[in-house]
Amino acid sequence: MKNEKLSIATRIITAICGISLVAVLFVPMWRIDLDAPQYPEGLRLKIYANAIKGDVDIINGLNHYIGMKTLHTDDFPEFTILPYCIGFFVVCFLLISLLNRKKWFYAGFLLFVSFGIIAMVDFWKWEYDYGHNLDPHAAIVVPGMAYQPPLIGFKQLLNFGAYSIPDIGGWIFVGCGALLLLCVVIEWRSRRKVAVTPAVLLLLLPLVFSSCNAEPDPIKIGKDNCAFCKMTISDPRFGAELLTSKGKSFKFDDIVCLKDFMKSREADLGKDPSVYFSDFSSDHKLTISSNALLLNSPELKCPMDGHMAAFSNQDSLNAVKSMFNGEQTNWESIK
Numbered sequence: 001m002k003n004e005k006l007s008i009a010t011r012i013i014t015a016i017c018g019i020s021l022v023a024v025l026f027v028p029m030w031r032i033d034l035d036a037p038q039y040p041e042g043l044r045l046k047i048y049a050n051a052i053k054g055d056v057d058i059i060n061g062l063n064h065y066i067g068m069k070t071l072h073t074d075d076f077p078e079f080t081i082l083p084y085c086i087g088f089f090v091v092c093f094l095l096i097s098l099l100n101r102k103k104w105f106y107a108g109f110l111l112f113v114s115f116g117i118i119a120m121v122d123f124w125k126w127e128y129d130y131g132h133n134l135d136p137h138a139a140i141v142v143p144g145m146a147y148q149p150p151l152i153g154f155k156q157l158l159n160f161g162a163y164s165i166p167d168i169g170g171w172i173f174v175g176c177g178a179l180l181l182l183c184v185v186i187e188w189r190s191r192r193k194v195a196v197t198p199a200v201l202l203l204l205l206p207l208v209f210s211s212c213n214a215e216p217d218p219i220k221i222g223k224d225n226c227a228f229c230k231m232t233i234s235d236p237r238f239g240a241e242l243l244t245s246k247g248k249s250f251k252f253d254d255i256v257c258l259k260d261f262m263k264s265r266e267a268d269l270g271k272d273p274s275v276y277f278s279d280f281s282s283d284h285k286l287t288i289s290s291n292a293l294l295l296n297s298p299e300l301k302c303p304m305d306g307h308m309a310a311f312s313n314q315d316s317l318n319a320v321k322s323m324f325n326g327e328q329t330n331w332e333s334i335k
Helices: 009-024 058-068 078-099 102-132 167-192 199-214 253-264 314-321
Strands: 029-035 039-047 052-054 153-157 159-168 240-243 249-252 274-278 285-288 293-296 307-313 327-329
Touching: 009 039, 009 078, 009 102, 009 167, 029 327, 039 058, 052 058, 078 102, 102 167, 102 293, 240 253, 253 307, 307 314
Parallel strands: none
Antiparallel strands: 029 039, 029 159, 039 052, 153 159, 240 249, 240 274, 274 285, 293 307, 293 327
């Protein structure tokens, strides 16, 4: 390399990443939320660098009936090793910033990425064993059934909806990885005489984190179940989805199920959940409620007799309205 030294921006960002990782030792890194009708407020596991916390005792009691292992911090050697690994990267990134050498920066970045991959593989292996290695003499045995939680995202496990997502510490790791990758791009471009100023870096940061914004999960017809009535969603024309501010997704086979669900879960859905409707016409893509046009007609044969369909544009609604006697409305008027 002709220029062994790092740019000022890279040195500052690397040091910030090192300091930020200290917080990971004290905040939860991951969480698994469980929702079921008998637990309207939900159950939650919080995974720290050195412990499992949250509703552990309740979840252990429930898992006993289906033959799953109980969860105890002492059973996981990872909780002994992980704090030292985090401490290593704290020191590593601070030293890289001080030593000011590209080769050490690239080596530190590769180690950090490798650690993240190994950690996720280890987490998946634990989930697999946790969900598949069941006691054959349990009180409830469902032949062929496994209870492996999702690595990330949502999965239905019997009457429980399991949602797995990074917590504060996990997002710090993701943020540090994204920033360090951006620094790799900066250093690579600097070798080709392409300037990347601090102002440009600040403009790029929102793009780096934009991938963390929650988006609705497409409804899988014939596979997904309605979060309220528990029926399999079979008609793509009337589906709906609710996305909480924390990124948790709930799917419905009818707008009336969505309304009843929101009424029953008002206390724990959080502030201003996002609502999406399947477009009755065209390819039935999800349309956010603020842009959706609704047709209320007793002649519409909806799965749960909601008598309501959504449209993404006025022309589509008018075409269907000419066939069904109904009234045009919107989500704000009916919710």
